[in-house]
Amino acid sequence: MTPELLLLIADRAGTFVFALSGGVAAVRLRMDLFGVIMLSFLPAVGGGTLRDLLLDQPVFWLEDTVVLAFAAAGGLVAFFAANAVDAWKPLRWADALGLALFAVTGAAKAAELGYGIVIVLVMGTITATFGGLLRDVVANREPLIFKEDIYATAALFGALVYALMAMSPATEALAFAAGGGAAFLLRGAAILFKLSLPKPRP
Amino acid sequence: MTPELLLLIADRAGTFVFALSGGVAAVRLRMDLFGVIMLSFLPAVGGGTLRDLLLDQPVFWLEDTVVLAFAAAGGLVAFFAANAVDAWKPLRWADALGLALFAVTGAAKAAELGYGIVIVLVMGTITATFGGLLRDVVANREPLIFKEDIYATAALFGALVYALMAMSPATEALAFAAGGGAAFLLRGAAILFKLSLPKPRP
Amino acid sequence: MTPELLLLIADRAGTFVFALSGGVAAVRLRMDLFGVIMLSFLPAVGGGTLRDLLLDQPVFWLEDTVVLAFAAAGGLVAFFAANAVDAWKPLRWADALGLALFAVTGAAKAAELGYGIVIVLVMGTITATFGGLLRDVVANREPLIFKEDIYATAALFGALVYALMAMSPATEALAFAAGGGAAFLLRGAAILFKLSLPKPRP
Numbered sequence: 053m054t055p056e057l058l059l060l061i062a063d064r065a066g067t068f069v070f071a072l073s074g075g076v077a078a079v080r081l082r083m084d085l086f087g088v089i090m091l092s093f094l095p096a097v098g099g100g101t102l103r104d105l106l107l108d109q110p111v112f113w114l115e116d117t118v119v120l121a122f123a124a125a126g127g128l129v130a131f132f133a134a135n136a137v138d139a140w141k142p143l144r145w146a147d148a149l150g151l152a153l154f155a156v157t158g159a160a161k162a163a164e165l166g167y168g169i170v171i172v173l174v175m176g177t178i179t180a181t182f183g184g185l186l187r188d189v190v191a192n193r194e195p196l197i198f199k200e201d202i203y204a205t206a207a208l209f210g211a212l213v214y215a216l217m218a219m220s221p222a223t224e225a226l227a228f229a230a231g232g233g234a235a236f237l238l239r240g241a242a243i244l245f246k247l248s249l250p251k252p253r254p
Numbered sequence: 255m256t257p258e259l260l261l262l263i264a265d266r267a268g269t270f271v272f273a274l275s276g277g278v279a280a281v282r283l284r285m286d287l288f289g290v291i292m293l294s295f296l297p298a299v300g301g302g303t304l305r306d307l308l309l310d311q312p313v314f315w316l317e318d319t320v321v322l323a324f325a326a327a328g329g330l331v332a333f334f335a336a337n338a339v340d341a342w343k344p345l346r347w348a349d350a351l352g353l354a355l356f357a358v359t360g361a362a363k364a365a366e367l368g369y370g371i372v373i374v375l376v377m378g379t380i381t382a383t384f385g386g387l388l389r390d391v392v393a394n395r396e397p398l399i400f401k402e403d404i405y406a407t408a409a410l411f412g413a414l415v416y417a418l419m420a421m422s423p424a425t426e427a428l429a430f431a432a433g434g435g436a437a438f439l440l441r442g443a444a445i446l447f448k449l450s451l452p453k454p455r456p
Numbered sequence: 457m458t459p460e461l462l463l464l465i466a467d468r469a470g471t472f473v474f475a476l477s478g479g480v481a482a483v484r485l486r487m488d489l490f491g492v493i494m495l496s497f498l499p500a501v502g503g504g505t506l507r508d509l510l511l512d513q514p515v516f517w518l519e520d521t522v523v524l525a526f527a528a529a530g531g532l533v534a535f536f537a538a539n540a541v542d543a544w545k546p547l548r549w550a551d552a553l554g555l556a557l558f559a560v561t562g563a564a565k566a567a568e569l570g571y572g573i574v575i576v577l578v579m580g581t582i583t584a585t586f587g588g589l590l591r592d593v594v595a596n597r598e599p600l601i602f603k604e605d606i607y608a609t610a611a612l613f614g615a616l617v618y619a620l621m622a623m624s625p626a627t628e629a630l631a632f633a634a635g636g637g638a639a640f641l642l643r644g645a646a647i648l649f650k651l652s653l654p655k656p657r658p
Contacts, residue, residue: 078400081400082453083400083453084403084404084407084450084451084452084453085451085452085453086406086407086410086451087399087400087406087451090379090383090399090406091400101308105307105308105509106505106509106515106518107518108514108515110310111308111310114308114309114369114373117370117372117373120372120376167518168521170521170524171518171521174524177494181494185594189391189593189594189596190387190391190397192391192394192396192596194596195594195596197491197494198482198485198487198491198495201488202488204490204491204494205488205490208490248488249488249489249490249491250488250489251486251487251488251489280602283602284655285602285655286605286606286609286652286653286654286655287653287654287655288608288609288612288653289601289602289608289653292581292601292608293602303510307509307510312512313510313512316510316511316571316575319572319574319575322574322578391593392589392593392599394593394596394598394599
């Protein structure tokens with residue numbers, strides 16, 4: 053599997069699961085069908101869009117509009133299955149998966165352009181967290197990124213593992229899997245065991 | 255009338271009416287003169303600015319600063335005539351007009367660059383709705399785009415009618431008028447008859 | 457001292473003080489260490505980032521990642537010294553200094569690219585105020601830019617003084633000092649004497 057194909061598959065899977073989270077937020081706001089689809093776009097493509105604007109690259113969905121269909125599909129599923137999603141509450145885990153996937157695709161895009169590790173980490177973190185931040189700011193609720201401990205930190209960690217592996221003789225596919233896995237495991241551990249980083253004393 | 259001139263006039267008229275809506279929101283927040291003008295800029299040029307950034311085109315007001323004067327004029331009118339505007343309540347209709355104008359100018363810009371119908375529809379909708387979304391997010395109120403039924407949907411519909419006409423032998427001017435008219439009529443009907451799209455069951 | 461070096465020093469000093477303001481906001485929201493650093497980035501580099509995107513210039517921190525270290529340092533200081541900062545309340549004055557520095561660096565960047573006075577003023581104001589606006593929108597509090605009288609106005613004034621000086625035979629360094637000084641003095645006077653621009657009648 054080529055790195056390009058890996059990037060493509062991970063981008064689309066991440067797009068769909070992030071769109072689900074936006075769609076569920078929109079359903080809770082009692083938005084109509086088109087509103088649900090629009091709000092599902094923010095987390096689905098918001099982070100990657102900012103990454104591409106910052107890196108002065110063509111915005112990824114301009115030429116690859118199929119990704120927008122994946123985002124719309126996530127919104128539609130949320131619209132028609134909101135009750136099931138509410139009962140099942142997989143949102144946090146779908147979100148953790150999207151976070152992990154976007155962290156490595158964002159980091160990989162910056163690395164491919166030849167940027168150093170600082171920008172690779174920044175782009176991984178932005179790609180993974182900015183879309184969800186947009187979703188929460190627009191839906192006027194406290195950003196999940198601030199409410200949840202070790203959220204953006206997991207994205208940063210995944211990007212870091214990817215970056216270190218990518219500098220090693222490991223294949224791109226292995227770096228991808230290790231980075232994504234690291235982000236997902238750290239985020240999952242934070243959900244299960246309520247891990248947290250130090251907070252300021254009150 | 256050339257398509258370029260049509261685009262120019264529609265962009266400026268839309269700029270002024272959207273600036274009015276931002277100015278009125280700012281006056282309600284008790285902002286001072288310069289604050290009112292700044293908040294009037296968000297709906298006036300925010301959507302077109304995002305469109306240009308996404309399409310990697312020069313931001314339209316960098317070379318055409320006259321458009322900023324139209325935005326400032328909208329803010330000034332809102333500042334000095336807030337009471338009249340409040341009594342007269344034309345805000346929804348000015349907003350509907352701006353929505354219709356921006357939907358077709360945004361769609362036309364993407365079409366001119368040779369993009370397919372998906373991107374044409376996305377750019378029409380973004381140009382028409384993103385500025386108002388920015389205005390509402392910054393003014394910390396529930397976005398009109400979510401509160402009002404058939405709002406962004408009207409922009410999408412106008413962009414669609416424009417796109418279909420632009421593919422037909424119709425002149426650009428006719429496509430413009432048909433797309434703008436379709437968006438304005440649908441939005442107007444939604445205001446008058448409280449039309450709405452399906453919503454998720456509670 | 458060359459204009460380039462001046463721009464560099466002012467950008468970094470402004471970055472640090474703006475990061476402090478973001479860090480303090482994050483500490484008040486009980487965010488964890490990484491969250492504090494992330495929120496400190498928004499005011500620190502948000503305004504300059506938007507300026508560069510709008511002007512179609514390479515985003516300044518992509519090649520100059522040292523600036524991100526200054527932003528992170530501001531966040532760290534806020535994290536570990538939040539109580540001291542709260543007692544000392546220098547936030548408004550640090551903010552006034554960042555406002556003044558960013559207003560002239562933003563104006564200077566547009567002027568160097570050959571833009572006229574309107575765009576020079578717009579870029580000075582955006583660079584100085586947009587990052588703080590982002591900070592407040594994301595932290596879900598009423599934007600300081602709207603709550604405080606003569607805030608963005610001071611940035612505009614500093615950019616104007618810089619622009620007029622830059623057209624005169626004065627050196628770049630003098631224009632810089634005069635513009636920054638003018639913005640800081642006006643903002644400081646507004647803080648001390650509660651100056652305000654006219655507001656709409658209720």
